[in-house]
Amino acid sequence: MRYTANARMYSVNSEAAAAWKELFSWLARDSGVDLDIIDHAFPLALADLWLRQDLGCAFICGFPFMLATRRLKPVVAPIPSKCSIPGRPFYATRLLVRSASEFHAIEDTFGGRLGYTVQDSHSGYNALRHHLLPYYRRRRTKLYRESVGPLTTPRRVIDAIIAGDIDIGPLDSYALDLMIRHEPEIGSQVRIVATTEPAPIPFLAAAPGCPDDIVEELQATLTTFGKSPESALLRDQLCLDGFAPVEIGDYELMLRWDTEARSAGYAHPI
Template sequence: MTGGARPSTLYYVANARMYSGVPAAAAAWTELFDWLARESGIALDVIDHAFPLPLSDLWARRDLGAAFMCGFPFMLAADRPRPVAAPVPFGALYGGMPVYATRLVVRADSRFRSLEDTFGGRLGFTVPDSHSGYNALRHHLLPHYRQRGANLYRESVGPLTTPGRVIRALLDDEIDVGPLDSYALDLMLRHDPLLDSQIRIVATTDLAPIPFLVAAGGCPDDVIAALQTALWGFAAAPACASLRERLCLDAFAAVDLASYELTLRWDAEARAAGYAQPG
């Protein structure tokens, strides 16, 4: 699970829980981290940090080398980890940029044909510090909330925490509609062919900057630089052709922290309207 490292280098941990919703995707991320360790010379130990362990504990690790973090909690954090690189998913939605959206999904066999059809029902959400599963969801619903002057759903169900648990709540008829990180959904659809027949997208939010890989706040500059140099080569590396396809991923890009101010603006706008929780 680790690559060849410089003899003097400590081991750093790596994790892709946010985008490991199915086993095949998790295995592909492990392969990527192994490749990254070899190419960078930084020893990476791929660790499990599965639900119900809080992601905040992962992000706070002092030995963190590469783990995905949502931009919203990053911007809210008092002690931020160090940005490493942002993924660029492939597909028309993303336009070759390190962005993503929230897909609002229902059961495929439900009567709902539009998002508006779900109003008055049961809305799922992930956690309050999630952008895709809470902040972007609330932003998308805000115009409808303003128009009605009241909540749109009879019940808000959560925290469901993970995309997988949102899908399970849909299929178990615990919610009528739920939010899914578009890139996480891409990976689940790529590796779980049955899923496409079980759920249906009824709306897509505006684009926002995507969750990115971070390292510990105290991670040395040379370690960050080595990881970045390797990741900039991912898009053209012949050895990564299969990984690019299995990870639905074109490249890695530099993290533009200023773009993540959008997550705070959306949060402030909803709170100013009195719409603190989506529902």
């Protein structure tokens, strides 16, 4: 049987997308698993990708994974080269403004326009809300005059910031690393004013019905990626040190942050 592979969440530009396709080709060759590398770009819904019965290897954010009643099978989690916790599959959310703006701290953006990705995103919604919660508790009123979204993808958040359509927006730190690696000019157009607490990163997963032996072959092969000399260039292109096992217990943090915000009456970040 052929299984589908997709890295839509971290195919942040054409260069990154090509590198992920190269990785999946390597994975198919070395694991012996027949992978069909598919495109599933915006505006197609990520949820539709996760529902595929032939899914073998695709990224899913930990927040919708933890909320799901029928969960995908975890394969491995990436370890970014600029990891929030060195050597572990963690990331954070960078809160960005335009470089030309007068905002230098997150408090400077209050009263402006806040962007977000989608409500079941950790980096683009749940972590953003958790970071803003202490300010909301102190003020007991909304922090921004407008909440702009769903912007859905990191690319659309960056574009909205640069265009001035929003004053501040959340970016998955690993997605931002990939963007700047292949589009260094972005680094001069935006500025980080805050960073959230680290959290476990989105991971590669397979369909619930994917046979265990297929998942194990994919896991065994991907865990060699970080040490393979022939993969050094690809690791650089993907800003990766390698892959690690998925520790489901780490992702409970996302549910705790969600419950905490809702209990405080701060269901929507604004």
